[in-house]
Amino acid sequence: xxxxxxxxxxxxxxxxxxxxxxxxxxxxxxxxxxxxxxxxxxxxxxxxxxxxxxxxxxxxxxxxxxxxxxxxxxxxxxxxxxxxxxxxxxxxxxxxxxxxxxxxxxxxxxxxxxxxxxxxxxxxxxxxxxxxxxxxxxxxxxxxxxxxxxxxxxxxxxxxxxxxxxxxxxxxxxxxxxxxxxxxxxxxxxxxxxxxxxxxxxxxxxxxxxxxxxxxxxxxxxxxxxxxxxxxxxxxxxxxxxxxxxxxxxxxxxxxxxxxxxxxxxxxxxxxxxxxxxxxxxxxxxxxxxxxxxxxxxxxxxxxxxxxxxxxxxxxxxxxxxxxxxxxxxxxxxxxxxxxxxxxxxxxxxxxxxxxxxxxxxxxxxxxxxxxxxxxxxxxxxxxxxxxxxxxxxxxxxxxxxxxxxxxxxxxxxxxxxxxxxxxxxxxxxxxxxxxxxxxxxxxxxxxxxxxxxxxxxxxxxxxxxxxxxxxxxxxxxxxxxxxxxxxxxxxxxxxxxxxxxxxxxxxxxxxxxxxxxxxxxxxxxxxxxxxxxxxxxxxxxxxxxxxxxxxxxxxxxxxxxxxxxxxxxxxxxxxxxxxxxxxxxxxxxxxxxxxxxxxxxxxxxxxxxxxxxxxxxxxxxxxxxxxxxxxxxxxxxxxxxxxxxxxxxxxxxxxxxxxxxxxxxxxxxxxxxxxxxxxxxxxxxxxxxxxxxxxxxxxxxxxxxxxxxx
Numbered sequence: 094x095x096x097x098x099x100x101x102x103x104x105x106x107x108x109x110x111x112x113x114x115x116x117x118x119x120x121x122x123x124x125x126x127x128x129x130x131x132x133x134x135x136x137x138x139x140x141x142x143x144x145x146x147x148x149x150x151x152x153x154x155x156x157x158x159x160x161x162x163x164x165x166x167x168x169x170x171x172x173x174x175x176x177x178x179x180x181x182x183x184x185x186x187x188x189x190x191x192x193x194x195x196x197x198x199x200x201x202x203x204x205x206x207x208x209x210x211x212x213x214x215x216x217x218x219x220x221x222x223x224x225x226x227x228x229x230x231x232x233x234x235x236x237x238x239x240x241x242x243x244x245x246x247x248x249x250x251x252x253x254x255x256x257x258x259x260x261x262x263x264x265x266x267x268x269x270x271x272x273x274x275x276x277x278x279x280x281x282x283x284x285x286x287x288x289x290x291x292x293x294x295x296x297x298x299x300x301x302x303x304x305x306x307x308x309x310x311x312x313x314x315x316x317x318x319x320x321x322x323x324x325x326x327x328x329x330x331x332x333x334x335x336x337x338x339x340x341x342x343x344x345x346x347x348x349x350x351x352x353x354x355x356x357x358x359x360x361x362x363x364x365x366x367x368x369x370x371x372x373x374x375x376x377x378x379x380x381x382x383x384x385x386x387x388x389x390x391x392x393x394x395x396x397x398x399x400x401x402x403x404x405x406x407x408x409x410x411x412x413x414x415x416x417x418x419x420x421x422x423x424x425x426x427x428x429x430x431x432x433x434x435x436x437x438x439x440x441x442x443x444x445x446x447x448x449x450x451x452x453x454x455x456x457x458x459x460x461x462x463x464x465x466x467x468x469x470x471x472x473x474x475x476x477x478x479x480x481x482x483x484x485x486x487x488x489x490x491x492x493x494x495x496x497x498x499x500x501x502x503x504x505x506x507x508x509x510x511x512x513x514x515x516x517x518x519x520x521x522x523x524x525x526x527x528x529x530x531x532x533x534x535x536x537x538x539x540x541x542x543x544x545x546x547x548x549x550x551x552x553x554x555x556x557x558x559x560x561x562x563x564x565x566x567x568x569x570x571x572x573x574x575x576x577x578x579x580x581x582x583x584x585x586x587x588x589x590x591x592x593x594x595x596x597x598x599x600x601x602x603x604x605x606x607x608x609x610x611x612x613x614x615x616x617x618x619x620x621x622x623x624x625x626x627x628x629x630x631x632x633x634x635x636x637x638x639x640x641x642x643x644x645x646x647x648x649x650x651x652x653x654x655x656x657x658x659x660x661x662x663x664x665x666x667x668x669x670x671x672x673x674x675x676x677x678x679x680x681x682x683x684x685x686x687x688x689x690x691x692x693x694x695x696x697x698x699x700x701x702x703x704x705x706x707x708x709x710x711x712x713x714x715x716x717x718x719x720x721x722x723x724x725x726x727x728x729x730x731x732x733x734x735x736x737x738x739x740x741x742x743x744x745x746x747x748x749x750x751x752x753x754x755x756x757x758x759x760x761x762x763x764x765x766x767x768x769x770x771x772x773x774x775x776x777x778x779x780x781x782x783x784x785x786x787x788x789x790x791x792x793x794x795x796x797x798x799x800x801x802x803x804x
Contacts, residue, residue, distance in 0.1 A: 116145055123149055132159045133171050136178050156182040162189040162212070165703065165730045165760040169198045180204030187804070189237065190215040190783035193760040196222060203229045210235035210804065214266055215783055217241075220248040223274075228252035237264035237285075237803065240273035242294075249277065264803055266782070270302045270333050275312045282348075283319040284312075285803060286337060288330035291778065302332030312340050319351040319381075321802065326357050326587055335363065342369035349373070350401065351381035353799065355409075360385040374398050381799050383407035383436075395421035402431040405799035410439035410479075414448040415461035423468045432469045436796035438506065439479040444492075454481045454599070459489030466495050474504045474796040478577050482511040483601050491515065493560035497567035504573035506795035509627055510601035512561040512576065512609060562612040571616050575793055576609075578602060578626025581653065583682060583791035584768065585708050585735060587777070591768050595653065598628045606655075610635025614642040621648040625682075625791070630655035633662025633669075640669035647675055647701075652682035652708075652791060660686050667695035674699070678788050680706040688714040688734065693722035704731035706789050710768055712736040716746045723750055730760040731784050735768040743767060 115123075127135060127149060140150035149155075156179045161167050172194065176183075183205045188194070189212045196217035202208070208230050214237045218226075223238065228250055236257075249257075257277035264285040265273045275284070293299060314320075322337070324330040334354070342365045352373065354360075366388065373379070374397040381404060389395065389411045406422065423429050442448035444457035475496075484491040492511050496502075565571075580596040606629025613622065613635070622639065633654065639646070655661040660683055670676070676699045686709035693715075696702065707714075714736055723729060732750060736743070747765040755761050762784060766776050780789060 116143070120149060124152055124154055127155060131164050132156070133161070133164060133167050133175055136175055137171060151179065151182070153182065158185040158187075159183050160187045161191060162187045165728075165758070167191070167194075168759045169195055172198050173201050176201040176204040181206055183208060185210040185804070187212040188216055189213070190781065191760075192216070192762075192781040192783065199223075199226055202226050205230070206232075208233055210262075212237040212264070212804070214239060214264060215781060219243070220245045224249045224253040227256045230256055231259075234260060235262040235804075236260050236274075237266075238274070239266045240269060240271050242269040244269065244271055244273065246272070246274065246276070249274070253277075267333065270300060270329065272312065272337075275337075279313045280316055281313065282316050284314075284317060284321070285319075286322045286334070288322065288324045288334055289782065290325075290327065290329045290333060292327045292329050300329050302329055302336060312337060314341055314346050315344070316348065317346040318348050320349065321351070321353045321798075323355040323798075324357065324360070326589075331356070331360055335365070338369060339365055342366065342372070345369065345372040345376050347376060349377045350379055351405075351799070352379060353381060353383040353405075353407070354385055355383055355407070355798075356385040360387055362388045370394055370398075379403065380431075381405040383409070386411045389413060403429065404431055405434045405796075406432065407436035407796065408440055408443070409436050409476075412442060412448055413440055414442045414446065415444050415458060416446040418443055419461060419464055423465065429468045430471050433471060434474040434796045434800055435469065435472060436474075436476045437480075438476045438793055438796075441480040443480070444482055454483065454601075456483045456485040456488075457492065459485065459492070459495060462492060462495050463490065466498050470499070471501050472499050473501050474800065475499065475502060476506040476575075476793060476795040476797075477511065478506040478508055478575060478793045478795070479579060480508055481579050481599055481601070482508055484511070484515055486515045491560045493564040497564045500567070502568050502571055504621075504795045505568070505571060506575035506577065506623075506793050508579040508599075508602075509576055509605050509625075510579055510599040512564075513601055513604050514559050514561075559608070559612070561609050562615075565612045565615045568616065570618055572618055573621040573795060574613060574616065574619060575623040575795055576605075576625070576627070577623065577793060578628075578653070581626040583652065583708070584710055585682075585773075585777075585790065587790055589774065590771070591710075591735075591773055595657070598626050602626070603628055606630045607632060607635045611638045614638035616643060618645055619643040620645050622646060623650040623652075623793075624654060625650075625652035627654050628656075630662055633665030636662065636665045636669040637672075640672035644672075645675055646673055648678040648788075649673070649676060650678075650680040650682075650788075650791070652680075654683065657684055663687070663692065667692060670695045671698040675701055677701050678704045680708075680788050680791070682708040682791065684710045684712070686712040686736075688712065688719070688736070690715055690718040690721075693718045697722055697725045699726070701728060702726055703728050704733075704784065704788050705729060706731075706733040708735045708768060708791075710737060712738075712768075714738060714742075714746070714765075716742070716749070719746060720749060720753070723754055730758050731762045731788075732765070733763075733780070733784070733789050734765045735773070736765075737769075738767060740767055740770060 130139060135150040135155060140147045184207055186202065186205060186208060192215050194216065196219060199216065199218055199222050203226055206229065209232055211233060218238060233256055254277045257274055258279045260278045261280055262283040263275065263278050263281055265275065266287040266289060267273065268289050270290060290300065322334050324334060370388065378399045378401040380401050389408065395417065437443045441453040442451055444461050445451050445455065446458050446461065482492055578598050580598060582592060582595060584592050586592060605627050610624065679702060686707060688707055714734060723732065743765040747763050750763045751761065762781055764776060764780060766773060
């Protein structure tokens with residue numbers, strides 16, 4: 094955070110010696126600089142330093158949109174003062190994920206009489222408070238809220254319902270079976286629904302979507318353009334979304350252009366949903382599409398749906414073959430320059446001509462990928478993870494060579510086995526790690542590892558001729574990269590006990606290791622990196638390259654690298670962390686990880702770090718080292734550790750951290766718990782959704798949702 098008075102004073106003395114005064118810059122330049130300062134700092138601190146800044150900090154370009162969603166130092170008093178000072182100037186207010194603010198904070202939003210967009214996802218809002226607030230916001234057109242147990246639509250006043258009737262965009266996260274405020278929003282054009290309802294209440298009672306049947310009002314979809322639903326695992330979520338869809342099946346909105354349902358596991362098609370899809374095929378032209386796999390698999394649906402200028406497709410986990418993909422989606426090579434985001438995660442046959450007699454590990458048909466690359470040349474987000482995409486040794490181009498043509502890519506997710514050089518994989522003799530079974534070994538003492546210190550020499554070791562090195566060199570503007578083993582599964586799934594065993598990596602992935610990781614260091618603008626199940630990591634030396642070269646890295650997630658019996662890359666990781674000054678989120682998942690003093694000393698160099706998550710079967714931690722780390726890293730507001738320690742050790746450490754740091758860090762969220770404990774799922778349900786969804790749970794996030802789905 095900024096401390097403007099001190100910064101201005103210290104800055105002036107330096108500026109005077111150089112003959113330059115910051116205040117002599119033009120207003121346009123100063124406004125651009127100030128746009129990077131959190132609004133709370135601008136209004137409550139910076140504007141009090143001098144008359145010129147007092148005027149500039151209240152400029153409409155800085156007060157029109159107020160973003161508090163990741164301002165972890167904001168508290169109730171700051172919000173109150175902010176609303177009092179500039180409430181009437183705020184037109185867009187984003188408080189998403191401000192879980193630490195008491196519900197009474199929402200009362201101060203009523204000062205923002207001119208609000209057009211308001212995001213309160215993750216905030217504590219009761220029915221009565223929501224009613225009181227919305228009654229005063231007559232200009233509101235976009236709203237995001239949570240619907241929690243106890244929500245009662247009958248408590249909404251007529252003034253509140255009048256405001257809701259003018260809302261055009263609604264994002265609603267459901268933690269209980271309910272229509273929420275949807276029936277009141279009679280002018281909806283965009284509806285986003287997130288279903289996070291658990292099958293059992295805290296008391297152990299089974300929940301049911303049938304609780305909604307008695308609600309008299311039903312949704313109004315006649316003006317709907319965008320329908321999006323994302324379901325967490327669980328039967329009740331499926332029950333409830335069907336009730337929302339029932340109205341759509343009766344009459345499909347004529348202007349519908351985006352229809353997206355993201356559902357894990359099996360979500361069976363029913364007569365009502367089939368009628369809905371048939372109606373869509375007859376009456377609408379879509380720009381974005383995502384459907385549950387059971388609705389696509391084995392049906393001719395894609396052949397009948399019509400598309401206008403599609404910008405997003407997701408066929409995640411579908412058995413769609415490459416032949417169907419080319420024929421039915423891109424019409425045999427139709428120009429799809431409008432498509433910017435494509436999710437084929439878990440589509441094991443999407444790069445093969447047919448799927449009937451094909452094994453998932455068989456070679457891909459490069460001509461299908463080439464057709465896709467040529468037709469969708471403006472792709473910015475592409476997800477090919479969770480599948481075996483093996484390039485042929487003799488026929489066609491390598492997958493990496495074809496992807497290198499996509500010069501506009503900003504995010505990319507690939508399976509580990511897809512990046513290996515075919516010839517190298519065949520000719521390369523087995524290394525030490527190849528000879529060791531990829532299973533959990535006995536606990537070993539972690540010592541200081543050795544690895545090549547001369548990075549330039551290492552970079553020249555055959556790697557520069559590899560297809561993956563060439564791919565990384567051609568995607569210079571890539572911001573997000575995920576390289577995930579095709580058989581990898583996190584030890585900590587949602588709503589289930591921890592997984593005790595993991596599947597072995599693909600045979601084709603056995604040669605992927607340090608040199609491939611080093612190739613990633615060419616991505617100068619990389620902001621987010623995920624590496625999971627890279628079996629041939631021997632020292633982790635490539636991580637140091639990334640730490641040195643990728644200075645914009647903000648998110649790092651590493652899981653199951655190298656041998657599973659010990660952490661072979663710990664020394665290299667510690668060296669890497671010393672260079673990661675911009676790193677904000679770190680997630681580590683590795684059996685037998687030792688979170689000791691040396692690790693936390695290295696991590697303390699990450700001065701921008703805000704969130705830390707460690708998942709380790711049989712892992713250990715040093716409580717005093719954790720406490721010292723928390724004292725040194727003042728920005729850390731989330732510490733999640735799921736290790737092999739006893740429940741007593743975990744509880745004592747968690748209580749010590751909360752007791753010592755909660756007062757100065759209002760957003761502090763600490764969960765330290767044994768990974769294999771039977772009550773893990775109960776603990777997980779109390780984690781704020783922002784942290785759970787963004788870092789604690791492992792998943793592929795590339796092209797997970799359409800770009801710019803919500804602001």
